[in-house]
Amino acid sequence: MVPPPLPAITTLTAEVRLTYVLQHFWAAYVDVPAVRIGYSAIQPQIEVAAVAHGFFAAAAPYPSEPHWREWNEQRLPFFFDDNRQLPLLELLPASRARINTDIISAAFYLLSGWQEFFSAERDQHGRFPYAASVQARYGFVAVPVVNYYFDILKTAVEHVTGQTLHPRRWAGGAAWASFITHDIDNLRNAWKQPAKAALRRGNLPEFGRQLWRHFTQKDAWDNLELVQQTVAIYGAKSTFFFLPEHRKAANGTPNADYSLNSVRADIGALNAAGAEIQLHASLGTATNLNQLTQEAMVKMRSEPTDVPGIRFHYLQWEPRITPELLGDLAFTYDSTLGFAEHYGFRNSYCLPFNPFNFQRGQPGNFLEIPLNVMDATLHHPRYLQLAPDEILPALTPMFQEIERFRGVCTVLWHNENFDPANQHNGPVQFRAIMEYLRGRNVAFVNGQDILLRHELVRGER
Ligand SMILES: [Zn+2]
Structure with a gap:
C-alpha cells in the first residue's frame, strides 16, 4: 500500500x-x-x-x-x-x-x-x-x-x-512494570476450523460432533472470564480492547466475529471484576476521523471511562495521520506501537512516551505505552515461527532490558490463544511468560495506572 x-x-x-x-x-x-x-x-x-x-x-x-x-x-x-x-x-x-x-x-x-x-x-x-x-x-x-x-x-x-x-519506581516500590492486554477479535468461531478440517478429511462423524458441540456448548473462544481469572492468578489485572465493528473491511480482512451488543453482559462482569475496558478500533479507523469518532462514541456509551485508551486492530497505524486523530479525539493513551513481525522496541524505548507530532512540531498530547510482544508474532506463517520451548528464551533478553531500565513490558495475548487447543502460542506459553514476570517482581499495572503515574510525574516538573 x-x-x-x-x-x-x-x-x-x-x-x-x-x-x-x-x-x-x-x-x-x-x-x-x-x-x-x-x-x-x-x-x-x-x-x-x-x-x-x-x-x-x-x-x-x-x-x-x-x-x-x-x-x-x-x-x-x-x-x-x-x-x-x-x-x-x-x-x-x-x-x-x-x-x-x-x-x-x-x-x-x-x-x-x-x-x-x-x-x-x-x-x-x-x-x-x-x-x-x-x-x-x-x-x-x-x-x-x-x-x-x-x-x-x-x-x-x-x-x-x-x-x-x-x-522512578512503580507501584509498591517495584523496579519495573508489566501491562497485560487482550485484543478481543474472536469469540464465536473456535469450532469452525476443526469442523472444516474434519469435512476435508471426509470424517463425517467428527464433523457432526463439532457441529453438535457448536449448537449445544459455549464456543472455546467465548472465554473472557477464563482469561480474566488466568491473569488474576498472578496478581495482575487485564486490559481488554473490544472491537465495535463486526463487518469486514472492504478488502475482506475481518474485524470482530461478534457484535458489541452481544457482549454487554461479559463486559459488565469483567468490569465488576476489576478489568479495564478499552477500544480496539477497527480496520481503516487509523486514517479516518469520522469512523474513529463513531467507534469512540459507541465505546463511551457502553463503557464510560476517564482514561480513554485505544489499540488499533491489526496494529494499523499511519504515522502521517493517526497521531493527529488521537489528539483530536482526546484519547489519553495508545498501545499500538510494536512491530507485528518482531517483538522488541519500535521506538527503541521501554518507557511510555509522547510520540512526536511532526505537523505541529511538538510532542503529541497522548501517551504511547509501547507494545513489546504479541502472541501472533511468536508463531505465525508470516512472522516468527518459534517452537513452544523457544518462546521464553527468545523473550528473556528483552525482558531483562526492560527491567534494567525500569520500564513497562506490554504483552498482548488474544483471548482465542487461551484455548488449550493452541499448543504453539497458547495458554501454556502465556503462563510461562507470566511466571517469569512474577518471578522478577514486576508490578502488574493497567493503562489507567500508567497514565496516573505519568500525570504525577508531569505535575512534579
Ligand atoms: Zn485485533
Whole structure:
C-alpha cells in the first residue's frame, strides 16, 4: 500500500529536538538537579557534539549507517556520530562533561518515529513494515537504545552534579512494570476450523460432533472470564480492547466475529471484576476521523471511562495521520506501537512516551505505552515461527532490558490463544511468560495506572 502524501511539517530546529528529548530524560528519573545540557552555543555544563549536516532539514527517512560503540559492555548503534575517533563520553574537571556523538539527535530520530513518518514503505495492511526499519537493518530491535543514550546522559549529570540519579519506581516500590492486554477479535468461531478440517478429511462423524458441540456448548473462544481469572492468578489485572465493528473491511480482512451488543453482559462482569475496558478500533479507523469518532462514541456509551485508551486492530497505524486523530479525539493513551513481525522496541524505548507530532512540531498530547510482544508474532506463517520451548528464551533478553531500565513490558495475548487447543502460542506459553514476570517482581499495572503515574510525574516538573 501507498501512504498518504507527506503533510506540511514544522521546521525542526536543534532546540525543538533537544527539548523533546530532555523532556523524556527528566521524566525517567526522580529529582534531577538543574543542569544545562545542550550544544556548544548555550555554553552547557554537559556539551553534546552537534550533528554536522542537514539531515533534519530534509525529508529522508534514514540517516547514514550508525557507528557502533561500547557502553557498559553493550554494543550500541550511534547515528550522527561525526567524531568517531573521540571517546564517547569525557568527564571533565570543573563540573563539566562532553558527549562526542550527537545522542540528542539520535534519540530524537528513534523516539519521535521519524523513520516511519518519512518512509513511504507500507505493508498490505497499511503498516510501516519491520523489514523497512533501522532496527531490522542494523539488528537492534530488542535493545532499547534510547534508554542507553539516557544512561550516558545520566552518568554525565551525576559527574557534573555529584549526585546520584535514581530511576522512578512503580507501584509498591517495584523496579519495573508489566501491562497485560487482550485484543478481543474472536469469540464465536473456535469450532469452525476443526469442523472444516474434519469435512476435508471426509470424517463425517467428527464433523457432526463439532457441529453438535457448536449448537449445544459455549464456543472455546467465548472465554473472557477464563482469561480474566488466568491473569488474576498472578496478581495482575487485564486490559481488554473490544472491537465495535463486526463487518469486514472492504478488502475482506475481518474485524470482530461478534457484535458489541452481544457482549454487554461479559463486559459488565469483567468490569465488576476489576478489568479495564478499552477500544480496539477497527480496520481503516487509523486514517479516518469520522469512523474513529463513531467507534469512540459507541465505546463511551457502553463503557464510560476517564482514561480513554485505544489499540488499533491489526496494529494499523499511519504515522502521517493517526497521531493527529488521537489528539483530536482526546484519547489519553495508545498501545499500538510494536512491530507485528518482531517483538522488541519500535521506538527503541521501554518507557511510555509522547510520540512526536511532526505537523505541529511538538510532542503529541497522548501517551504511547509501547507494545513489546504479541502472541501472533511468536508463531505465525508470516512472522516468527518459534517452537513452544523457544518462546521464553527468545523473550528473556528483552525482558531483562526492560527491567534494567525500569520500564513497562506490554504483552498482548488474544483471548482465542487461551484455548488449550493452541499448543504453539497458547495458554501454556502465556503462563510461562507470566511466571517469569512474577518471578522478577514486576508490578502488574493497567493503562489507567500508567497514565496516573505519568500525570504525577508531569505535575512534579
Ligand atoms: Zn485485533
